[in-house]
Amino acid sequence: MIEFASVVEKVRLIDPAGHEVEQQIEHRTDPLTSTVASINSALSEKAKAFLLGGTDVQLLREYQEKTREGCPFCSVAEKGTRFPADVIEEGQLRVGRSVAVPNLFSKMAFDAVAILDPARHVLFPSQIGPEALADAIRLSCELVCRARARDAAQVHHVVGMNFLGPGGSSLPHPHFQVHVRGVPYSGVSRLLRSSAAFQQRTGRDYWTELIEQEKQIGTRYIGRSGRVEWVAAYAPAHQREIWGVVPGIGSLAELPAADAEGVAAGIAKVISVYEALGSHPFTFAFFSSPQPGRGKDFALHVKLCSRPPFRSMYSNYDTWFTPKLVGDDVHTQAPEEYAGLIRKQWSGEGRS
Numbered sequence: 001m002i003e004f005a006s007v008v009e010k011v012r013l014i015d016p017a018g019h020e021v022e023q024q025i026e027h028r029t030d031p032l033t034s035t036v037a038s039i040n041s042a043l044s045e046k047a048k049a050f051l052l053g054g055t056d057v058q059l060l061r062e063y064q065e066k067t068r069e070g071c072p073f074c075s076v077a078e079k080g081t082r083f084p085a086d087v088i089e090e091g092q093l094r095v096g097r098s099v100a101v102p103n104l105f106s107k108m109a110f111d112a113v114a115i116l117d118p119a120r121h122v123l124f125p126s127q128i129g130p131e132a133l134a135d136a137i138r139l140s141c142e143l144v145c146r147a148r149a150r151d152a153a154q155v156h157h158v159v160g161m162n163f164l165g166p167g168g169s170s171l172p173h174p175h176f177q178v179h180v181r182g183v184p185y186s187g188v189s190r191l192l193r194s195s196a197a198f199q200q201r202t203g204r205d206y207w208t209e210l211i212e213q214e215k216q217i218g219t220r221y222i223g224r225s226g227r228v229e230w231v232a233a234y235a236p237a238h239q240r241e242i243w244g245v246v247p248g249i250g251s252l253a254e255l256p257a258a259d260a261e262g263v264a265a266g267i268a269k270v271i272s273v274y275e276a277l278g279s280h281p282f283t284f285a286f287f288s289s290p291q292p293g294r295g296k297d298f299a300l301h302v303k304l305c306s307r308p309p310f311r312s313m314y315s316n317y318d319t320w321f322t323p324k325l326v327g328d329d330v331h332t333q334a335p336e337e338y339a340g341l342i343r344k345q346w347s348g349e350g351r352s
């Protein structure tokens with residue numbers, strides 16, 4: 001059994017009007033990583049002051065038009081970088097509508113940008129679409145496999161997406177980054193170690209157990225897209241943190257095409273809800289085992305979170321000192337609340 005630990009604290013204060021008010025804070029500990037998430041719904045008033053109605057949609061529309069001209073990803077076929085023939089023979093690698101090219105400023109031995117669809121310079125999450133996301137996921141899997149085939153040491157990989165400036169992106173045209181290196185990623189290694197330790201301790205796979213329990217509890221379970229299971233993190237380390245879990249598959253290096261479509265369908269729905277909630281910027285990353293065949297004690301999963309709304313002078317409220325430097329975050333909304341909103345997007349699909 002997974003223990004969903006939680007401690008409630010109360011605080012009293014005199015508000016500016018002279019009234020004594022009491023607030024309740026719930027501290028939740030993640031059962032696997034032990035990070036702590038604090039939830040105080042009274043903070044939603046403070047959050048409103050930060051959000052001021054969310055993204056400035058007019059500003060984003062203007063930004064979309066302004067950045068289209070001169071966008072290097074719109075004209076990637078003519079003006080983009082290319083891999084040397086001994087790295088990727090094709091120079092630019094295409095799967096469906098997605099195109100991979102080397103990052104102009106590399107951070108590791110293999111650093112690629114996977115443009116979802118060069119023909120679609122869209123800066124609204126709901127317009128990105130599951131088809132382009134699925135192509136980019138399949139393309140990322142192909143890149144991870146090719147890097148490994150070329151050099152057996154190049155197995156440690158992270159695939160992710162930053163969207164819009166507040167989401168950590170410098171170029172707005174929708175794209176993934178595919179990173180492969182010979183040195184393990186600390187966060188991926190920690191998760192692999194904790195998952196293996198859980199199985200040694202209990203004889204069960206943490207991720208299978210998690211999905212089973214979340215289905216029973218029901219309030220954080222969102223639904224399925226294909227075989228992929230979606231839940232809101234019990235103790236979110238990031239804002240509106242949602243996980244898409246691929247049961248029995250440990251690595252992008254072994255992800256079947258049908259599951260890539262399942263993951264893409266779920267991502268498209270989650271980011272559309274983020275948009276509806278006023279947070280167009282988002283960030284996600286795949287947690288993927290460097291070695292295939294780990295599906296018995298680890299499940300490939302994608303973690304998504306919403307980022308500060310797109311508007312001028314936005315506040316970086318998700319990178320204040322506790323989440324940024326200490327590792328624990330505070331939330332104004334319980335995961336059960338936004339899980340409920342996202343679940344509505346899953347209507348008609350396998351909720352079991």
Ligand SMILES: [Zn+2]
Nearest residue numbers: 071074121173
């Ligand atoms: Zn573009």
